[in-house]
Amino acid sequence: MAQQVKGVIAPGKNEPVRVETILVPDPGPGEAVVAIQACGVCHTDLHYKQGGINDDFPFLLGHEAAGVVEAVGEGVTDVTPGDFVILNWRAVCGKCRACRRGRPWYCFDTHNARQRMTLEDGTELSPALGIGAFAEKTLVAAGQCTKVDPAVAPEIAGLLGCGVMAGIGAAINTGQVGRGDSVAVIGCGGVGDAAIVGSRLAGAARIIAVDIDDRKLETARSMGATHTVDSRTADPVEAIRELTDGFGADVVIEAVGRPETYQQAFYARDLAGTVVLVGVPTPGMKLELPLLDVFGRGGALKSSWYGDCLPSRDFPMLIDLHQQGRIDLGAFVTETIGLGDVEKAFARMHEGDVLRSVVVFG
């Protein structure tokens, strides 16, 4: 029988979010119901509310979450009730061409839960990124659950479900940052800072943080940046070249999602260097670059979705490194808040006051 729980709904474009009673069905075949313990407030939740992702209102927001599996449906063997799990956007199929070639992060046929959660009147909800975790309980595909060590606080573990994984993965998986490399990160919010943490973990010798906000540059330094550039007052391309003996950085990670910052990234890398686009552009944005420069400068222009991560490989590994003190995932949690505070958290995010506000339950 469906359970009634509280969840945060975005009812319509730019309307304030509100806490509503939602109905969570029992898990069907291949599904799991997870009791959420913590869920971070991500920029993408705000994009959903603003209608920037699609128009499938009402949304059940929240997707950066950890919790405990409460019940599983028929055929689920990878997780069992009581497991502490981090949720990921999409379960991979294991059968498509990408999966069979051993590249499941490019799976063509990912899926979420088949059944829908609803409002009390039966209105179907669209869960953000197929999760919907600003809710006491949510229904997902069991393959969206990755079991990790329950010794880590849920407000910390859950962040691996989106922004922190996207940033760390952009550096270590997509950018393939190596020992001794120079790295520049343009845009030092939660995602850019995570790229800094990933670059440091990978052994980068020089990590240059670029932003237009002093507070962000200060935090970037505490996360491992060796140099900072305020691009309001300095040309970031020139500054990055100067800081890399005139060459440019081996890897430049763009974590803003704008044509002008992408262009900076393109020219701030060394010849044959790598640009990683992790910032998400909006549909109208266009990029204009001389094709001869694209050809002549060589190297790799890559984009990074979800840090090219494989949750089953990367979540437990990063939790281990956190427990060993080799990365500090706790540094991303600015504040913990209640379910009714999501709208306020959006305002603080907009002001640039926080890396992450995290809703905690119970």
Ligand SMILES: NC(=O)c1ccc[n+]([C@@H]2O[C@H](COP(=O)([O-])OP(=O)(O)OC[C@H]3O[C@@H](n4cnc5c(N)ncnc54)[C@H](O)[C@@H]3O)[C@@H](O)[C@H]2O)c1
């Ligand atoms: N690729 C993925 O899988 C993935 C996953 C999560 C988020 N994202 C995207 O990553 C981007 C960053 O997310 P976030 O949560 O860190 O956002 P955020 O708003 O916290 O951070 C953005 C940062 O960029 C800085 N900035 C803005 N304009 C700038 C400019 N012209 N030059 C330099 N810095 C500038 C801001 O001051 C801020 O510090 C967003 O576009 C988000 O949608 C991508």
Ligand SMILES: [Zn+2]
């Ligand atoms: Zn697949």
Ligand SMILES: [Zn+2]
């Ligand atoms: Zn997110």
